[in-house]
């Protein structure tokens with residue numbers, strides 16, 4: 001928790017007065033949102049755009065004024081967590097089920113800052129099962145089509161013994177693979193399957209990655225690729 005807090009709180013240094021800030025989802029960016037709440041009490045003026053219903057609730061609780069994505073054409077800065085990050089600034093996201101809104105918001109952000117603890121930084125993506133958001137309608141067929149791609153084992157995500165339902169009313173297939181050699185290829189292939197709404201690969205989208213270490217140190221990596 002301490003390394004998540006380190007990374008999460010550090011990210012507020014990228015926020016400037018007047019910015020529109022995309023607010024990610026999860027237990028690392030949680031610390032960013034709490035810190036933003038404190039700064040707002042001290043006079044910081046920003047607007048947030050939440051990437052999930054959970055984040056919306058937390059942001060409201062912290063007194064962060066919010067904007068709706070549909071009112072905007074761009075976002076100054078988005079801060080979000082990740083399940084895995086590789087040295088090419090590719091990410092796996094969606095462990096908390098928020099991948100679609102997160103990707104939509106990151107895609108219109110001028111700067112995308114990722115906060116993570118050191119366990120998330122890996123040489124090759126894929127140990128963490130890749131979340132793929134699919135329509136409820138015909139999800140079994142979508143699952144079969146993903147299986148047919150080979151070396152992928154998609155499993156319907158469950159919560160309390162029932163299918164997990166995203167904020168967008170869809171299901172999630174967690175795809176077990178072990179290694180993802182070419183995230184840029186896999187991402188396109190998955191999104192071409194009818195019934196796939198979005199996948200959790202964020203290919204070279206991060207501009208900055210802030211990594212919190214268990215030794216209390218913070219490492220900041222800037223994307224120059």
Ligand SMILES: O=C[C@H](O)[C@H](O)[C@H](O)COP(=O)(O)O
Pocket residue numbers: 024025026027028029080081082083092093094095096097098099102
């Ligand atoms: O859907 C959830 C998001 O992609 C999260 O940002 C990701 O799962 C990382 O979450 P955490 O910081 O809790 O590990």
